[in-house]
Amino acid sequence: MKTKFWLLPLIVALTLLSACGDEDNTEGSSEEITEDDLDVLEVEFDVPETADVDETIEMEAFVTYGEEAVEDADEVVFEVWEVGNEEDSEMMDSENHGDGTYTAETVFEQDGVYEMYAHTTARTMHTMPKKSVTVGEGAPVDQENADGDGDAEENEFHADGFGMHFVQPDEVNAGEDTELIVYLQMDEEEFEGADVRYEIWNYEVSDQHEWIDAEESESGEYIATHEFPEDGTYYIQIHVEDDDGLHEHEEHEVIINE
Structure with missing residues (x-):
């Protein structure tokens, strides 16, 4: 009975020490990666x-x-x-x-x-x-x-400090999904949280303009997917707005193959 009496406190003490060690390891691992460690x-x-x-x-x-x-x-x-x-x-x-x-x-x-x-x-x-x-x-x-x-x-x-780069798509075929990508910057930093829309038209195909909302896939990168119905020359106007009243736009041509 005396042996059992001393074993019980020993087991409790070892359990508490093990738990404290796990907490220390968890706290240490959460501090291993910070924003300063990320490469740019x-x-x-x-x-x-x-x-x-x-x-x-x-x-x-x-x-x-x-x-x-x-x-x-x-x-x-x-x-x-x-x-x-x-x-x-x-x-x-x-x-x-x-x-x-x-x-x-x-x-x-x-x-x-x-x-x-x-x-x-x-x-x-x-x-x-x-x-x-x-x-x-x-x-x-x-x-x-x-x-x-x-x-x-x-x-x-463009407004001072604003920059826009549209990635001209290559070998676009009618009836296939095409990614439309634009990169935005403000004062040489990625421009986040903008409202970006693509306005697309080709009057030989339709007298209507199509509007497509882009999503910010990464910081400053805005992507939308569009299927061009027929071959020909299409015009794309990129509209960029934000909550502070910014409104920028830029027009590009895209040649669609059969």
Whole structure:
């Protein structure tokens, strides 16, 4: 009886110690991963601040993920336009140098202020840092005024800090589901929580415009699926709004095969 009397407190004590140990392990594991530990896709975008007319300049993007140089980015595309004419932007594929560096060259044929994005997709993330170059004498007076006051709905200029990149779909066939993807940024950060809709039409097929709501699949990435009924050239207007009164839009063409 005396042996049993001493065994019971010993078993209780060991049970309590084991429970405390499990709590400590649980608390420790919950603190192992924090937001600071998550790697981020970053791009160092380098272009000269000024250039001469007809001078060839190099655009360089150095892509990293955490502390690792990204040598196999899914996409690095440079988009260049003259301030006030963003709808006439030019897209240029980059050369991959195999060390995280991606470059392309461009020439400016007249004075003005030009802006550019380095659209970069890698590690399931997208970012698009923005730079500007003053060429020759810079922007004429009418160009400077064009980027000032005015109705954004009329001139279709984007608000300061806002960026939009529509992923042009390849080899789209009629009658098949097609993903429509757009990336949004505000002040070079992913633009979250926006209300994004795709307006689609082709007057040779129908006089009606179709409206499709996009869903934010990842931070700043908005996706919708659409089936184009017939072949031909369709127009897609992307509408972006938020609760603070932002309303941006951008139009694109998509060629649909039979």
